[in-house]
Amino acid sequence: MNPELFLQEKIAQALNELFGLETSAGQISLQKTRAEFKGEFTLVTFPYIKVSKKSPEQTGEAIGTWLKSRTIETKEFNVVKGFLNISLNENSWLAFFSSLIKNNNYGFKTTGPDSKSVMIEYPSPNTNKPLHLGHLRNIFLGASVSELLKANGYHVIHSCLYNDRGTNISKSMLAWQMFANGSTPEFTGQKPDHFVGDYYVKFSNAYKEEIEKLIAEGLSKEDAEKHSELSKKVNEMTVAWEKGDSEIRSLWKKMNDWVYTGFNETYELLGIQPEKFYYESDVYDLGKETVQEGLEKGIFFQKEDGSIWIDLTAEGLDQKVVLRSNGTSVYITQDIATANEKERDFPIDKSIYVVGNEQDYHFKVLFLILKKLGKSYADHLFHLSYGMVELPTGKMKSREGTVVDADDLAKEVIDRAEEVTRAQGRIDHLSESEKKELFRILGLGALKYFILKVDPKKKMVFNPEESVDLQGNTGPFIQYSHARIRSVILNSDKNDNELLNLPIPAIDSLQKEELELLRLQHAFPSIIAEACLTYSPALIANFVYELARNFNQFYHEHSVLKAESQEIRQFRLQLSLKTGYLIRDAMKLLGIAVPERM
RNA sequence: GGCCUCGUAGUUCAAUGGAUAGAACGGAAGUUUCCUAAACUUUAAAUACAGGUUCGAUUCCUGUCGAGGCUACCA
Incomplete structure (x- = not known):
C-alpha cells in the first residue's frame, strides 16, 4: 500500500471517468496539505478546469465525491478554492506502515553486477598547504x-587528483631550503601538512618583503615583481x-610525503578514503599527444610563436591556449x-568532478574540447559545481590570514561538543574511548550538517560561532532526537526485533502528530531519489530535520510508554523505532553518524 | 567592457508556477513531581525596485540598482 501512488491512480481514473481526460498516475501531482487545513494530500484543480x-x-x-464514493480508503475531503x-x-495508513516497517532497506536501491559505475573526484587539493x-x-x-549515488x-569509485607540482609547490620547497635548517615535522612535532604550509607562508612573507624593498628603491610594482x-x-x-x-x-x-601523511590523518578524522589517486606529476606531460591529435584533426590551431589554441568563439566562449609556446602543458592540458586516464583505468x-563554481568556465571549456576531440x-562528464564559502567578515584570503584551517575547526567543534555533553551528565557509564568517539560524532555532526543543509549551488556564509551551536536546526538536534528515541525503546519491555515482527495493531484514530510522522516516512524514498538526481544533500538535511522536529512534537504531546491502551503503546513504539531508523539512514546519507545516547 | 551566478524577517537558511512565503538563531513571553528540556508552546519580524507572461509569480521573461565569480602562455 502506497498512499500517494494509490491516490494518483484513483485521481487519474476519476479524471478519465468524470471528464474524459486521458492521463496516467505519474502525471498527477500531489502536494502536502498545508497545516491549517485538514488532509494529508492536496490536488490543485486549476489545471483541470479546462477539461471539466x-x-x-x-x-x-x-x-x-468520486474518490469518497468509489474508494473505501478515502476518509474525507474538503475543497478550498482550487x-x-x-x-x-x-x-490505509496502518497498512502502509505495516509494509514499511518490515523493509529494512526502505528508500534505498541495492547495487548489483548490473549497477552503473560512477567516478567522483574530490577534494583534489594542492600539496603545498593544509586543507x-x-x-x-x-x-x-x-x-x-x-x-546518495550508492543509495x-x-x-x-572515489578518486582524488593531487596537484603536486609546479609553482606553488616550489615556493614551499624553496622556503624550506632557505629557512628550515633541515628541520622536519618529526622534530617540531607539528602535523606534517601544517609544517609544510608554514614554509609556504614563510615564502609569501619573504616575497612580500622583497617586493616592498624593491618598491622602496624606486621600482614600480610591476618591475619589482619582474626583478624579484x-x-x-x-x-x-x-x-x-x-x-x-x-x-x-x-x-x-x-615534502609531498609529509603533506600526504597529514592529509590522510584529516581524511580519517572526516571519514573519507579515496580509492584511486591521480598525480599531476604523472599526467602533466601526457596531454601533449592529445593536443597533437587535435592539431592534426584541425580542431586546434597553432600560432606563429608555436603556442596551440582552440577557438571556441562560435560557442560563445573565447580562444583558449592548450599548449604553451615553449611546448609545456597548461592546466587544461593536464585535465x-x-x-583519458580515468576512462582507461575504469x-x-x-x-x-566536485569543484567550486569559480571553475565553471574552465570545465565548460574542458568538456567542450573533449567533445570536439570526439x-x-x-x-558523461559532469562538473558538480558548488558555491564558495565566505566568512561573516567576507571572503577567505590566505594572504590576509583569514583562512579557517580544517583541522583547527574540527578540533574546535569536537571540543565544544565535549564541553556540552559532559555538562549534561548522561554519559557517565561510557568508557573514555566511547566518550571520545561520541564527542567526535557530535562535533563533526554539527559541522557537516551546518555545511550540508545549504543548497550546494549557492554560496554560503560560514559563521564559526553558529557552526558550534547544538540547538535548533543543527546536527546535534537531530542526533539528540535519535538518542531520545533509542532511550524510549530501551525503557520499554521490547527490543528492536520484537517490535519489528509484531503485527501493527488496529488503531481507531490516529493523532495528527502520528499521521504527520507517517506522511514524512512515506515521502522518504522520493526525497532520496530527488536528492540524488539534483546532487543536493540539502534536501536530505531539510527532510531529516523535519522528521526529527515532528518526532519531538509527537513526543511532547503524547506519551509512548504510558499510552492510553496497550495497542496504542505498541504502535507508538513501532512508529518511534522506525522514525529512529529513518533518522539514522538519512543522516548516513549526509555522512553523519547518530549515537544511541548523548 | 564581455560572460556567468545571486539579491527572501535583524542574521543564517527553506519554499516541482499554487492557498495566509516556512524554519533556526537573536528579541519578547511561557512549559519540567511526566519516556533524555541539546526539547516543546506562544509572539513580533521578510520576497531589492519597475514592468511583462499567467486563473495564479519568491519561482519564468525584460530593464534598473546592488553583491560575487570568471574573463592569464596561473592552478
Whole structure:
C-alpha cells in the first residue's frame, strides 16, 4: 500500500471517468496539505478546469465525491478554492506502515553486477598547504553525494587528483631550503601538512618583503615583481624539477610525503578514503599527444610563436591556449590527460568532478574540447559545481590570514561538543574511548550538517560561532532526537526485533502528530531519489530535520510508554523505532553518524 | 567592457508556477513531581525596485540598482 501512488491512480481514473481526460498516475501531482487545513494530500484543480468545464471549486468537489464514493480508503475531503484536500483512513495508513516497517532497506536501491559505475573526484587539493574550510564543503559534499549515488543503485569509485607540482609547490620547497635548517615535522612535532604550509607562508612573507624593498628603491610594482630574486629562484626550481634534478626531486618527494601523511590523518578524522589517486606529476606531460591529435584533426590551431589554441568563439566562449609556446602543458592540458586516464583505468558510466563554481568556465571549456576531440566519454562528464564559502567578515584570503584551517575547526567543534555533553551528565557509564568517539560524532555532526543543509549551488556564509551551536536546526538536534528515541525503546519491555515482527495493531484514530510522522516516512524514498538526481544533500538535511522536529512534537504531546491502551503503546513504539531508523539512514546519507545516547 | 551566478524577517537558511512565503538563531513571553528540556508552546519580524507572461509569480521573461565569480602562455 502506497498512499500517494494509490491516490494518483484513483485521481487519474476519476479524471478519465468524470471528464474524459486521458492521463496516467505519474502525471498527477500531489502536494502536502498545508497545516491549517485538514488532509494529508492536496490536488490543485486549476489545471483541470479546462477539461471539466467547471469552476475550480466544482472540479474539486466532483473529484472528491468520486474518490469518497468509489474508494473505501478515502476518509474525507474538503475543497478550498482550487485545492482539494484529501484524508485517507486509518487502515490505509496502518497498512502502509505495516509494509514499511518490515523493509529494512526502505528508500534505498541495492547495487548489483548490473549497477552503473560512477567516478567522483574530490577534494583534489594542492600539496603545498593544509586543507581549509573550502575543502571541507568540497569533502562533505563529495562524500554525501557518493552516499546518495550508492543509495540509488550506483557503484561509486572515489578518486582524488593531487596537484603536486609546479609553482606553488616550489615556493614551499624553496622556503624550506632557505629557512628550515633541515628541520622536519618529526622534530617540531607539528602535523606534517601544517609544517609544510608554514614554509609556504614563510615564502609569501619573504616575497612580500622583497617586493616592498624593491618598491622602496624606486621600482614600480610591476618591475619589482619582474626583478624579484625569489620569484626567479622559484622558476628555476620548477625547471630543475622538470629536468629531474635529483636533489630537488628528493626534497619534493619528502615534502609531498609529509603533506600526504597529514592529509590522510584529516581524511580519517572526516571519514573519507579515496580509492584511486591521480598525480599531476604523472599526467602533466601526457596531454601533449592529445593536443597533437587535435592539431592534426584541425580542431586546434597553432600560432606563429608555436603556442596551440582552440577557438571556441562560435560557442560563445573565447580562444583558449592548450599548449604553451615553449611546448609545456597548461592546466587544461593536464585535465584532458587525466580524463583519458580515468576512462582507461575504469569502466565508468559517469564521471563527476566536485569543484567550486569559480571553475565553471574552465570545465565548460574542458568538456567542450573533449567533445570536439570526439571522445566517446565526453557526454558523461559532469562538473558538480558548488558555491564558495565566505566568512561573516567576507571572503577567505590566505594572504590576509583569514583562512579557517580544517583541522583547527574540527578540533574546535569536537571540543565544544565535549564541553556540552559532559555538562549534561548522561554519559557517565561510557568508557573514555566511547566518550571520545561520541564527542567526535557530535562535533563533526554539527559541522557537516551546518555545511550540508545549504543548497550546494549557492554560496554560503560560514559563521564559526553558529557552526558550534547544538540547538535548533543543527546536527546535534537531530542526533539528540535519535538518542531520545533509542532511550524510549530501551525503557520499554521490547527490543528492536520484537517490535519489528509484531503485527501493527488496529488503531481507531490516529493523532495528527502520528499521521504527520507517517506522511514524512512515506515521502522518504522520493526525497532520496530527488536528492540524488539534483546532487543536493540539502534536501536530505531539510527532510531529516523535519522528521526529527515532528518526532519531538509527537513526543511532547503524547506519551509512548504510558499510552492510553496497550495497542496504542505498541504502535507508538513501532512508529518511534522506525522514525529512529529513518533518522539514522538519512543522516548516513549526509555522512553523519547518530549515537544511541548523548 | 564581455560572460556567468545571486539579491527572501535583524542574521543564517527553506519554499516541482499554487492557498495566509516556512524554519533556526537573536528579541519578547511561557512549559519540567511526566519516556533524555541539546526539547516543546506562544509572539513580533521578510520576497531589492519597475514592468511583462499567467486563473495564479519568491519561482519564468525584460530593464534598473546592488553583491560575487570568471574573463592569464596561473592552478
